[in-house]
Amino acid sequence: MRIGIDVGGTNTDAALMDGPVVLGACKSPTTSDVSSGIVAVLKQVLAMTGVPASAIRAVMIGTTHFTNAVVERKRLLEVAAVRLRLPATKALPPMTDWPRDLADTLGRHTFMVHGGNEFDGRQIAPLDEAEIVRIAGEIRRRGLRAASITSVFSPVTPDMELRAAEILRDIVPDLSISLSHEIGRVGFLERENASVMNASLADLSRKVVSSFRNALKELSIHAPFYISQNDGTLMVPDYVERYPVLTFASGPTNSMRGAATLAGEKDAMVIDIGGTTSDVGMLMNGFPRESAVAVDIGGVRTNFRMPDVLAVGLGGGSIVRDEGDRIGPDSVGYEITSRSLVFGGDTMTATDIVVAAGLEDIGDRSRVAHIPARTIEKALDTIHKLADSAVDRMKTSADPLPVILVGGGSILISRDLPSASKVIRPENAPVANAIGAAIAQVGGEIDRIFSLEGTSRDIVLGGAKDEASERALKAGAQEGTVKVIDIEEVPLAYLPGSATRIRVKAVGDLAVK
Amino acid sequence: MAYITNQDIEDLSVGAALLGTGGGGDPYIGKLMARAALEKYGQVDLLPLDKVPDGMNLVACGAMGAPTILIEKMPSGDEIGLALRTYERRTGRKVDAIIPFEAGGINSMMPIMLAAEARLPVIDADGMGRAFPQLEMETFNVYGVPASPVALADEQGNAVIVETKDAAKAEFLARGVTIRMGGQSYLVNYGMDGATARRVSVPGTMSLAIGIGRTLREAAAGHRDPLDALISFFRTTHYETARVIASGKVVDVSRREQNGWSVGVVTIEPFDASRRPVTIQIQNENLIAEEDDKVLAIVPDLICVLEADTAMPITTERLRYGQRVNVLGIKVPPIMRTPEALDVFGPAAFGLKKPYAPLEA
Numbered sequence: 001m002r003i004g005i006d007v008g009g010t011n012t013d014a015a016l017m018d019g020p021v022v023l024g025a026c027k028s029p030t031t032s033d034v035s036s037g038i039v040a041v042l043k044q045v046l047a048m049t050g051v052p053a054s055a056i057r058a059v060m061i062g063t064t065h066f067t068n069a070v071v072e073r074k075r076l077l078e079v080a081a082v083r084l085r086l087p088a089t090k091a092l093p094p095m096t097d098w099p100r101d102l103a104d105t106l107g108r109h110t111f112m113v114h115g116g117n118e119f120d121g122r123q124i125a126p127l128d129e130a131e132i133v134r135i136a137g138e139i140r141r142r143g144l145r146a147a148s149i150t151s152v153f154s155p156v157t158p159d160m161e162l163r164a165a166e167i168l169r170d171i172v173p174d175l176s177i178s179l180s181h182e183i184g185r186v187g188f189l190e191r192e193n194a195s196v197m198n199a200s201l202a203d204l205s206r207k208v209v210s211s212f213r214n215a216l217k218e219l220s221i222h223a224p225f226y227i228s229q230n231d232g233t234l235m236v237p238d239y240v241e242r243y244p245v246l247t248f249a250s251g252p253t254n255s256m257r258g259a260a261t262l263a264g265e266k267d268a269m270v271i272d273i274g275g276t277t278s279d280v281g282m283l284m285n286g287f288p289r290e291s292a293v294a295v296d297i298g299g300v301r302t303n304f305r306m307p308d309v310l311a312v313g314l315g316g317g318s319i320v321r322d323e324g325d326r327i328g329p330d331s332v333g334y335e336i337t338s339r340s341l342v343f344g345g346d347t348m349t350a351t352d353i354v355v356a357a358g359l360e361d362i363g364d365r366s367r368v369a370h371i372p373a374r375t376i377e378k379a380l381d382t383i384h385k386l387a388d389s390a391v392d393r394m395k396t397s398a399d400p401l402p403v404i405l406v407g408g409g410s411i412l413i414s415r416d417l418p419s420a421s422k423v424i425r426p427e428n429a430p431v432a433n434a435i436g437a438a439i440a441q442v443g444g445e446i447d448r449i450f451s452l453e454g455t456s457r458d459i460v461l462g463g464a465k466d467e468a469s470e471r472a473l474k475a476g477a478q479e480g481t482v483k484v485i486d487i488e489e490v491p492l493a494y495l496p497g498s499a500t501r502i503r504v505k506a507v508g509d510l511a512v513k
Numbered sequence: 514m515a516y517i518t519n520q521d522i523e524d525l526s527v528g529a530a531l532l533g534t535g536g537g538g539d540p541y542i543g544k545l546m547a548r549a550a551l552e553k554y555g556q557v558d559l560l561p562l563d564k565v566p567d568g569m570n571l572v573a574c575g576a577m578g579a580p581t582i583l584i585e586k587m588p589s590g591d592e593i594g595l596a597l598r599t600y601e602r603r604t605g606r607k608v609d610a611i612i613p614f615e616a617g618g619i620n621s622m623m624p625i626m627l628a629a630e631a632r633l634p635v636i637d638a639d640g641m642g643r644a645f646p647q648l649e650m651e652t653f654n655v656y657g658v659p660a661s662p663v664a665l666a667d668e669q670g671n672a673v674i675v676e677t678k679d680a681a682k683a684e685f686l687a688r689g690v691t692i693r694m695g696g697q698s699y700l701v702n703y704g705m706d707g708a709t710a711r712r713v714s715v716p717g718t719m720s721l722a723i724g725i726g727r728t729l730r731e732a733a734a735g736h737r738d739p740l741d742a743l744i745s746f747f748r749t750t751h752y753e754t755a756r757v758i759a760s761g762k763v764v765d766v767s768r769r770e771q772n773g774w775s776v777g778v779v780t781i782e783p784f785d786a787s788r789r790p791v792t793i794q795i796q797n798e799n800l801i802a803e804e805d806d807k808v809l810a811i812v813p814d815l816i817c818v819l820e821a822d823t824a825m826p827i828t829t830e831r832l833r834y835g836q837r838v839n840v841l842g843i844k845v846p847p848i849m850r851t852p853e854a855l856d857v858f859g860p861a862a863f864g865l866k867k868p869y870a871p872l873e874a
Binding site: 033071085086088089090091096097118119122125152153186187188189342381392393394396397398449490492497498501 | 527542545546549579581582584585586587588589591610638669670675692695762764765767830834835836837
């Protein structure tokens with residue numbers, strides 16, 4: 001049996017699962033020390049299911065803690081941002097285009113060093129080791145405890161990042177070092193940004209991981225625990241301590257994957273309807289389709305693998321106008337319990353419409369009895385059209401797919417949607433996040449530019465697949481369960497035939513002893 | 514004389530992406546670099562083409578290579594200056610002003626960087642009037658300016674001079690050098706005097722790109738329809754005609770590799786159910802838009818896929834099923850529509866069977 005936990009900004013959720021079956025799920029407020037909130041929710045879920053702590057084989061945790069720290073500029077360390085491969089990149093030093101306050105918080109300690117490789121792995125110049133030694137001295141003098149190292153084309157050739165880390169560690173043994181090739185993909189500025197942010201989280205990540213550890217210890221759960229990363233796969237705690245930035249945006253991924261499990265579908269559309277907006281995304285092979293555009297976190301541009309989610313202004317609190325012809329995009333939001341008609345307010349909301357239609361019984365039904373049948377019909381029609389068009393917009397082909405409804409506002413959808421083969425409303429949808437964490441697999445990914453000189457496309461592609469699978473095994477996947485789930489190949493535009501960018505993702509089931 | 518402000522660079526990055534007609538590279542890194550260059554070296558003047566003196570010694574500049582390389586191996590910032598010095602040494606003459614060779618995509622930014630560093634003005638004109646994939650696809654070449662000598666430089670301080678009899682061969686050799694330079698090079702070529710530049714350049718394209726960005730920004734701020742604003746803006750320029758040639762939903766995007774180029778077809782289903790689906794053929798840039806067999810717009814006229822809500826340009830790699838788009842056809846100025854010009858960058862130059870037909874008003 002496994003437990004999935006989602007530590008959100010407001011609530012900490014837990015779901016106890018036996019295989020794909022949810023035995024019990026509950027919510028509890030998130031606490032500032034994180035750990036007592038986890039203890040509370042774990043106690044609750046164990047009590048409600050009667051499962052002994054000793055029967056738990058693994059615990060999976062999803063958290064927004066690290067994202068919030070960057071967004072709030074709190075609990076961050078100053079960072080030595082080291083960059084290799086001068087003279088390339090010199091035009092734009094580290095932390096270019098960052099919000100001023102965040103760059104200030106991290107101290108603007110930037111260092112640029114000669115040495116580096118090309119896209120095909122050729123060495124341009126050896127690493128300037130004497131310069132790294134000098135930087136180490138400077139790091140000691142300034143009392144810095146965290147550093148990031150980013151080298152051009154390190155996703156192709158990580159050697160120089162590794163060597164520079166070795167030298168720094170020799171001289172400053174307790175320095176926390178973030179290496180960019182472990183974090184990101186091709187796209188230098190974005191990868192460096194993520195590495196610098198990662199370094200700034202070094203202290204917090206140790207604290208948070210140890211609070212997770214303590215919470216489980218307190219309840220005598222001796223099972224191993226894992227933390228979910230942004231692509232919906234798991235990391236071991238040691239890895240999270242070193243690479244907390246990889247947890248960024250794991251929430252939406254877990255929620256979508258949880259919905260998929262609850263509905264028993266691998267290829268489907270998910271609509272998460274809240275009070276103000278609906279988030280619509282697509283599941284392919286059980287994983288969310290990823291966004292192709294740069295993702296902004298705390299004002300910093302990154303290239304993390306985020307689910308491609310479309311937010312539309314449709315929620316339980318959306319304001320109804322023009323006799324139902326117009327719904328939203330504005331909403332009464334959290335004031336729904338005072339401003340909507342059924343709760344005694346004076347604003348007609350989408351929730352009032354479904355109550356007036358007799359589809360739900362919320363608040364005081366008599367207060368919506370005056371709404372004309374035509375308005376109700378028109379409003380329901382508008383709501384379904386909004387949802388349907390959002391689903392259609394996020395699909396990758398015209399074929400109808402199942403639509404899975406989650407979130408508190410899912411009561412708004414009562415009819416079939418033309419773009420959907422069927423509409424599914426799973427049980428336990430409110431804890432889809434925690435369930436998504438509980439069912440997570442482990443993965444390995446390759447995203448790099450491959451030179452085609454002196455080799456063939458097939459050989460290169462085969463090598464990339466093997467390497468991704470190997471990475472999944474190394475991350476803790478069970479032998480024999482690893483599958484390649486996604487291959488993307490993009491020949492380099494404007495350089496015909498010379499190179500190709502290949503991205504391969506492999507996942508497997510977690511090997512639980 | 515007008516000079517280029519930080520706001521202009523923001524606007525230019527949007528307008529240049531639109532003139533990129535789906536290709537030309539994301540101007541983001543170029544924008545950051547142009548901004549840094551202005552900060553370091555001070556203002557850059559933008560000189561209208563008709564104000565260029567006869568005897569002024571001009572040279573064109575830009576980058577060559579794969580945008581995918583550029584986003585990883587960012588420039589040192591010294592490459593293009595080295596290319597200029599190499600060029601000046603080879604020709605034995607000082608350059609007086611920089612003319613962009615491509616106002617679409619990231620190459621709109623390189624001339625600003627170079628001009629800032631060399632403290633020279635940028636001419637408000639270019640040789641493509643949009644984005645094209647190859648060095649010979651220039652009005653400069655069409656109207657007789659030799660592409661050679663080409664001075665290419667990389668971030669290591671290497672520089673190469675390419676001298677050939679014709680522009681297509683210069684393109685071929687320069688691209689080979691670019692691969693050896695690690696997939697990205699910075700180059701200076703198409704030297705000419707002011708009188709020639711006035712005859713062979715597409716005028717006003719830098720201010721056109723800035724104007725496009727400004728129009729979209731101001732429309733968004735004033736809650737006006739951005740597409741209407743854009744079409745009205747084009748009417749005030751020498752491109753004159755910009756017309757919505759399709760409006761609908763992307764229902765299919767197919768991409769494949771052909772001879773090392775990324776080619777594809779995007780299909781758009783019109784909102785107006787009485788109209789037939791529209792297809793756009795892509796080869797880095799958008800080449801031809803058709804409704805069944807009827808050509809709606811064809812290269813060199815611009816085919817720009819814009820987000821329906823914001824009228825912001827969508828690059829080829831970001832196209833996907835379900836997007837609501839307006840496709841804007843934009844007629845290029847007469848200098849790009851002559852038989853000589855069409856020989857170099859008309860439909861046949863891209864292997865298309867259909868003849869050029871100017872976008873109808």
